[in-house]
Amino acid sequence: MSTTEPVDTLETTGAxxxxxxxxxSGVEWLGEIPTHWETIRLNWAADYINGYMFSPDERGDEGLPIIRIAQLT
Structure with a gap:
């Protein structure tokens, strides 16, 4: 089995x-990560727009997801 494939799945083990x-990981609160993962700063992975309110019409099922600040804490 490859080290990039999980041993069990959430559906079969409940974990x-x-x-x-x-x-x-090099990040104290994160601890260990699988060897094939990498850690990057969140602002390198996504655009951050503070103070902009997305209307319900702008929230769709296509494109990039919108993550609210409250979801990051």
């Missing part, structure tokens, strides 16, 4: 998948 190998 998150486990990987074969882990390493320290």
């Amino acid at each position: 998150y998948s486990k990987y074969d190998e882990y390493e320290e």
Whole structure:
């Protein structure tokens, strides 16, 4: 089995998948991550728009998801 494939799935075990190998993430509160993952700053992965209220018409099922600040805490 490849180290990038989970050993079990949430559906079969009721728990998150486990990987074969882990390493320290370099982020104290995060701890260990699978060796094939990488950590990057959130602002490198997405655009951050503070103070803009999206109308219900702008929230759709297509395109990039909108994440509210309250969902990050």
